Amino acid sequence: MITRHCGACRIDTVLESVGPFRTPSDIFTGATDELVAPHLSWMLPDYMDAETQKLLFSFKSFVIRTGRLNILVDACIGNHKERPGRPNWHRQNWPWLENLNAVGLTPEDIDIVMCTHLHIDHVGWNTQLVDGRWVPTFPNARYVFSADEYRHWENMLGASEVGDNVFNDSVLPVVEAGRADLVDNDHEIDHGIVMEPTPGHTPGHVALHLDHGGETALFTGDLFHHPLQIAEPQLSSTVCTDPDLSRRSRYDFLNRYGDSDAMIYPAHFTGTGIGKIVSEGAGWTFDFVAE
Secondary structure, eight states, X not given: OOEEEETTEEEEEEEEEEEEEEOHHHHBTTOOHHHHXXXXXXXXXXXXXXXXXXXXXXXXXXXXXXXXXXXXXXXXXXXXXXXXXXXXXXXXXXXXXHHHHHTTOOXXXXXXXXXXXXXXXXXXXXXXXXXXXXXXXXXXXXXXXXXXXXXXXXXXXXXXXXXXXXXXXXXXXXXXXXXXXXXXXXXXXXXXXEEEEOOSSSTTOEEEEEEETTEEEEEEETSOSSTHHHHOTTOOBTTOSSHHHXXXXXXXXXXXXXXXXXXXXXXXXXXXXXXXXEEETTXXXXXXXXX
16 A cells, blocks of 8 residues: 655555556557557566566555545445456455555545546445445445536446446446535535546546645546556547547646646556656656655
Protein backbone atom coordinates (compact mmCIF):
# COMPACT_ATOMS: atom_id res chain seq x y z
CA MET A 1 0.00 0.00 0.00
CA ILE A 2 1.22 3.49 -0.87
CA THR A 3 0.36 6.56 1.18
CA ARG A 4 1.00 10.10 -0.09
CA HIS A 5 -0.17 13.57 0.88
CA CYS A 6 -1.54 16.55 -1.00
CA GLY A 7 -1.29 19.44 1.40
CA ALA A 8 -2.87 18.13 4.59
CA CYS A 9 -4.93 15.53 2.71
CA ARG A 10 -3.85 11.91 3.02
CA ILE A 11 -4.12 9.72 -0.09
CA ASP A 12 -4.02 5.92 0.19
CA THR A 13 -3.87 3.35 -2.58
CA VAL A 14 -6.19 0.37 -2.09
CA LEU A 15 -5.06 -2.43 -4.40
CA GLU A 16 -7.31 -5.10 -5.86
CA SER A 17 -4.96 -6.92 -8.25
CA VAL A 18 -1.90 -6.49 -10.47
CA GLY A 19 -0.42 -8.50 -13.34
CA PRO A 20 -0.06 -8.94 -17.12
CA PHE A 21 -3.20 -7.70 -18.88
CA ARG A 22 -3.00 -7.37 -22.67
CA THR A 23 -0.39 -6.84 -25.37
CA PRO A 24 0.02 -3.26 -26.63
CA SER A 25 -1.65 -4.01 -29.98
CA ASP A 26 -4.55 -5.73 -28.23
CA ILE A 27 -5.42 -2.74 -26.07
CA PHE A 28 -4.23 0.25 -28.15
CA THR A 29 -5.25 0.93 -31.72
CA GLY A 30 -2.10 1.74 -33.70
CA ALA A 31 0.37 0.19 -31.24
CA THR A 32 2.48 -1.55 -33.87
CA ASP A 33 5.66 -3.44 -33.05
CA GLU A 34 7.63 -0.62 -34.70
CA LEU A 35 6.01 2.02 -32.48
CA VAL A 36 6.42 -0.01 -29.28
CA ALA A 37 10.01 -1.17 -29.86
CA PRO A 38 11.77 2.07 -28.75
CA HIS A 39 9.89 1.90 -25.43
CA LEU A 40 10.79 -1.66 -24.46
CA SER A 41 13.95 -0.54 -22.66
CA TRP A 42 11.98 1.37 -20.02
CA MET A 43 8.81 -0.75 -19.99
CA LEU A 44 10.58 -4.01 -19.13
CA PRO A 45 10.24 -5.39 -16.48
CA ASP A 46 8.20 -2.98 -14.33
CA TYR A 47 5.51 -2.03 -16.83
CA MET A 48 5.54 -4.96 -19.25
CA ASP A 49 5.89 -8.71 -18.74
CA ALA A 50 8.88 -10.04 -20.69
CA GLU A 51 7.53 -13.57 -21.08
CA THR A 52 4.06 -12.75 -22.40
CA GLN A 53 4.81 -9.28 -23.85
CA LYS A 54 1.65 -8.11 -22.08
CA LEU A 55 1.49 -4.71 -20.45
CA LEU A 56 1.31 -4.81 -16.65
CA PHE A 57 -1.82 -3.28 -15.17
CA SER A 58 -2.88 -2.67 -11.61
CA PHE A 59 -6.50 -2.34 -10.55
CA LYS A 60 -6.90 -0.10 -7.55
CA SER A 61 -8.86 2.61 -5.80
CA PHE A 62 -7.64 5.76 -4.11
CA VAL A 63 -8.95 7.14 -0.84
CA ILE A 64 -8.60 10.85 -0.09
CA ARG A 65 -8.92 11.89 3.56
CA THR A 66 -9.45 15.63 3.87
CA GLY A 67 -10.12 15.67 7.61
CA ARG A 68 -13.78 16.31 6.89
CA LEU A 69 -14.51 13.76 4.17
CA ASN A 70 -13.23 10.34 3.15
CA ILE A 71 -13.53 10.14 -0.64
CA LEU A 72 -13.13 6.87 -2.55
CA VAL A 73 -12.06 7.32 -6.18
CA ASP A 74 -13.08 4.37 -8.41
CA ALA A 75 -14.27 1.00 -7.20
CA CYS A 76 -12.37 -1.65 -9.21
CA ILE A 77 -13.92 -4.96 -10.32
CA GLY A 78 -15.58 -6.30 -7.19
CA ASN A 79 -16.29 -9.74 -5.79
CA HIS A 80 -18.80 -12.38 -6.88
CA LYS A 81 -19.74 -10.46 -10.03
CA GLU A 82 -21.19 -12.40 -12.96
CA ARG A 83 -18.73 -11.65 -15.76
CA PRO A 84 -18.79 -14.77 -17.97
CA GLY A 85 -17.42 -12.82 -20.93
CA ARG A 86 -14.39 -11.75 -18.87
CA PRO A 87 -13.14 -14.95 -17.21
CA ASN A 88 -10.35 -13.19 -15.32
CA TRP A 89 -12.99 -11.06 -13.59
CA HIS A 90 -15.77 -13.66 -13.30
CA ARG A 91 -16.94 -14.52 -9.75
CA GLN A 92 -13.70 -13.34 -8.22
CA ASN A 93 -12.79 -13.08 -4.56
CA TRP A 94 -10.29 -10.21 -4.36
CA PRO A 95 -8.86 -9.02 -0.99
CA TRP A 96 -9.93 -5.43 -1.66
CA LEU A 97 -11.97 -5.00 1.53
CA GLU A 98 -9.08 -6.35 3.58
CA ASN A 99 -6.80 -3.85 1.87
CA LEU A 100 -9.20 -1.04 2.71
CA ASN A 101 -9.09 -2.18 6.33
CA ALA A 102 -5.28 -2.22 6.14
CA VAL A 103 -5.23 1.55 5.62
CA GLY A 104 -7.45 1.98 8.69
CA LEU A 105 -10.87 2.32 7.05
CA THR A 106 -14.11 0.37 6.86
CA PRO A 107 -16.89 0.78 4.29
CA GLU A 108 -18.84 2.73 6.88
CA ASP A 109 -16.08 5.35 6.98
CA ILE A 110 -16.46 6.35 3.32
CA ASP A 111 -18.43 9.58 2.78
CA ILE A 112 -18.17 9.97 -1.00
CA VAL A 113 -17.65 7.43 -3.79
CA MET A 114 -16.63 9.11 -7.06
CA CYS A 115 -16.36 6.98 -10.20
CA THR A 116 -14.34 8.54 -13.01
CA HIS A 117 -16.56 6.53 -15.38
CA LEU A 118 -18.84 3.51 -15.25
CA HIS A 119 -16.75 0.79 -16.87
CA ILE A 120 -16.63 -2.73 -15.46
CA ASP A 121 -13.34 -2.23 -13.58
CA HIS A 122 -14.26 1.08 -11.92
CA VAL A 123 -17.65 0.31 -10.35
CA GLY A 124 -17.43 -3.22 -8.95
CA TRP A 125 -17.11 -2.41 -5.26
CA ASN A 126 -20.00 0.04 -5.46
CA THR A 127 -22.07 -2.95 -4.37
CA GLN A 128 -21.68 -6.24 -2.59
CA LEU A 129 -23.78 -9.38 -2.50
CA VAL A 130 -25.80 -9.69 0.72
CA ASP A 131 -28.42 -12.44 1.07
CA GLY A 132 -28.64 -12.77 -2.68
CA ARG A 133 -29.10 -9.04 -3.34
CA TRP A 134 -26.69 -6.37 -4.58
CA VAL A 135 -26.60 -3.57 -2.02
CA PRO A 136 -24.37 -0.48 -1.67
CA THR A 137 -21.04 -1.45 -0.10
CA PHE A 138 -20.63 1.97 1.54
CA PRO A 139 -23.83 2.52 3.52
CA ASN A 140 -23.08 6.09 4.61
CA ALA A 141 -21.71 7.36 1.30
CA ARG A 142 -23.12 9.48 -1.47
CA TYR A 143 -22.12 8.05 -4.85
CA VAL A 144 -21.20 10.75 -7.37
CA PHE A 145 -21.72 9.84 -11.03
CA SER A 146 -21.54 12.06 -14.10
CA ALA A 147 -25.12 12.43 -15.33
CA ASP A 148 -23.87 12.21 -18.93
CA GLU A 149 -22.07 8.97 -18.12
CA TYR A 150 -25.05 7.46 -16.34
CA ARG A 151 -27.48 8.30 -19.14
CA HIS A 152 -25.11 6.83 -21.74
CA TRP A 153 -25.02 3.43 -20.05
CA GLU A 154 -28.71 3.55 -19.14
CA ASN A 155 -29.50 4.05 -22.82
CA MET A 156 -27.14 1.18 -23.75
CA LEU A 157 -29.11 -1.42 -21.80
CA GLY A 158 -29.74 -4.43 -24.00
CA ALA A 159 -26.61 -3.82 -26.09
CA SER A 160 -24.31 -6.34 -24.39
CA GLU A 161 -24.38 -8.90 -21.62
CA VAL A 162 -21.27 -7.48 -19.96
CA GLY A 163 -22.57 -3.90 -20.03
CA ASP A 164 -26.00 -4.90 -18.77
CA ASN A 165 -24.57 -6.97 -15.94
CA VAL A 166 -22.27 -4.14 -14.85
CA PHE A 167 -25.03 -1.53 -14.85
CA ASN A 168 -27.56 -3.81 -13.19
CA ASP A 169 -25.38 -5.13 -10.37
CA SER A 170 -22.96 -2.26 -9.70
CA VAL A 171 -24.73 0.99 -10.63
CA LEU A 172 -28.51 0.63 -10.61
CA PRO A 173 -28.72 -0.75 -7.02
CA VAL A 174 -26.99 2.42 -5.78
CA VAL A 175 -29.53 4.59 -7.60
CA GLU A 176 -32.47 2.51 -6.39
CA ALA A 177 -31.18 2.82 -2.81
CA GLY A 178 -31.28 6.62 -3.13
CA ARG A 179 -27.50 6.93 -2.62
CA ALA A 180 -26.53 8.39 -6.04
CA ASP A 181 -25.99 12.01 -7.09
CA LEU A 182 -26.03 12.51 -10.87
CA VAL A 183 -23.97 15.65 -11.45
CA ASP A 184 -22.45 17.88 -14.11
CA ASN A 185 -18.99 16.93 -15.37
CA ASP A 186 -17.43 19.96 -13.61
CA HIS A 187 -19.16 19.31 -10.30
CA GLU A 188 -17.47 20.57 -7.12
CA ILE A 189 -17.51 17.84 -4.48
CA ASP A 190 -16.05 20.10 -1.81
CA HIS A 191 -13.86 23.18 -1.65
CA GLY A 192 -10.76 22.42 -3.71
CA ILE A 193 -12.12 19.07 -4.97
CA VAL A 194 -13.60 19.42 -8.44
CA MET A 195 -14.44 17.04 -11.26
CA GLU A 196 -12.70 17.88 -14.53
CA PRO A 197 -14.18 16.72 -17.87
CA THR A 198 -11.89 14.34 -19.81
CA PRO A 199 -14.34 12.76 -22.29
CA GLY A 200 -13.67 10.27 -25.02
CA HIS A 201 -12.84 7.00 -23.29
CA THR A 202 -16.49 7.22 -22.30
CA PRO A 203 -18.89 10.14 -22.88
CA GLY A 204 -18.87 11.31 -19.28
CA HIS A 205 -15.34 10.36 -18.27
CA VAL A 206 -13.94 12.78 -15.69
CA ALA A 207 -10.79 13.30 -13.68
CA LEU A 208 -10.84 14.47 -10.08
CA HIS A 209 -8.81 17.60 -9.34
CA LEU A 210 -7.67 18.09 -5.74
CA ASP A 211 -6.03 21.33 -4.58
CA HIS A 212 -4.92 21.62 -0.97
CA GLY A 213 -2.22 23.56 0.80
CA GLY A 214 -0.74 24.81 -2.45
CA GLU A 215 -0.38 21.28 -3.85
CA THR A 216 -2.31 19.55 -6.63
CA ALA A 217 -3.30 15.92 -7.22
CA LEU A 218 -5.20 14.63 -10.24
CA PHE A 219 -6.99 11.29 -10.34
CA THR A 220 -7.21 10.48 -14.03
CA GLY A 221 -9.13 7.20 -14.29
CA ASP A 222 -8.64 5.77 -17.78
CA LEU A 223 -7.51 8.95 -19.49
CA PHE A 224 -4.19 7.07 -19.43
CA HIS A 225 -4.26 3.29 -19.05
CA HIS A 226 -0.50 2.81 -19.17
CA PRO A 227 2.60 5.08 -19.18
CA LEU A 228 3.04 4.18 -22.86
CA GLN A 229 0.17 6.62 -23.51
CA ILE A 230 2.15 9.43 -21.91
CA ALA A 231 4.95 8.87 -24.40
CA GLU A 232 2.53 8.09 -27.26
CA PRO A 233 -0.65 10.04 -26.44
CA GLN A 234 -2.11 9.40 -29.88
CA LEU A 235 -2.85 5.83 -28.75
CA SER A 236 -6.49 5.38 -27.80
CA SER A 237 -7.72 2.14 -26.33
CA THR A 238 -9.76 -0.34 -28.30
CA VAL A 239 -12.65 0.21 -25.86
CA CYS A 240 -12.78 4.00 -26.12
CA THR A 241 -16.27 5.21 -27.07
CA ASP A 242 -14.78 8.07 -29.11
CA PRO A 243 -11.08 7.47 -29.84
CA ASP A 244 -10.55 10.90 -31.44
CA LEU A 245 -12.07 12.74 -28.49
CA SER A 246 -10.13 10.54 -26.07
CA ARG A 247 -6.93 11.51 -27.92
CA ARG A 248 -7.77 15.22 -27.73
CA SER A 249 -8.49 14.94 -24.01
CA ARG A 250 -5.05 13.37 -23.45
CA TYR A 251 -3.22 16.06 -25.40
CA ASP A 252 -5.19 18.79 -23.61
CA PHE A 253 -4.31 17.27 -20.25
CA LEU A 254 -0.63 16.87 -21.09
CA ASN A 255 -0.38 20.46 -22.27
CA ARG A 256 -2.18 21.70 -19.16
CA TYR A 257 -0.30 19.72 -16.51
CA GLY A 258 2.98 18.69 -18.12
CA ASP A 259 6.04 20.16 -16.38
CA SER A 260 3.87 21.29 -13.48
CA ASP A 261 4.02 20.19 -9.85
CA ALA A 262 0.73 18.30 -10.19
CA MET A 263 0.91 14.72 -8.93
CA ILE A 264 -0.91 12.32 -11.25
CA TYR A 265 -2.81 9.28 -9.94
CA PRO A 266 -3.80 7.04 -12.90
CA ALA A 267 -6.03 4.05 -12.23
CA HIS A 268 -3.87 1.29 -13.73
CA PHE A 269 -0.18 2.20 -13.66
CA THR A 270 2.10 -0.30 -11.92
CA GLY A 271 5.31 0.43 -10.02
CA THR A 272 4.58 3.12 -7.48
CA GLY A 273 1.70 4.02 -9.79
CA ILE A 274 1.90 7.79 -9.39
CA GLY A 275 4.15 10.56 -10.58
CA LYS A 276 4.51 13.72 -12.66
CA ILE A 277 4.35 14.42 -16.37
CA VAL A 278 7.60 15.90 -17.65
CA SER A 279 8.66 16.95 -21.12
CA GLU A 280 11.20 14.85 -23.00
CA GLY A 281 12.30 16.10 -26.38
CA ALA A 282 9.19 16.95 -28.36
CA GLY A 283 7.00 14.72 -26.19
CA TRP A 284 6.34 13.60 -22.65
CA THR A 285 7.34 10.96 -20.15
CA PHE A 286 6.03 9.89 -16.75
CA ASP A 287 8.34 10.48 -13.82
CA PHE A 288 7.31 7.91 -11.20
CA VAL A 289 7.78 8.83 -7.55
CA ALA A 290 10.05 6.56 -5.55
CA GLU A 291 8.71 4.12 -2.96
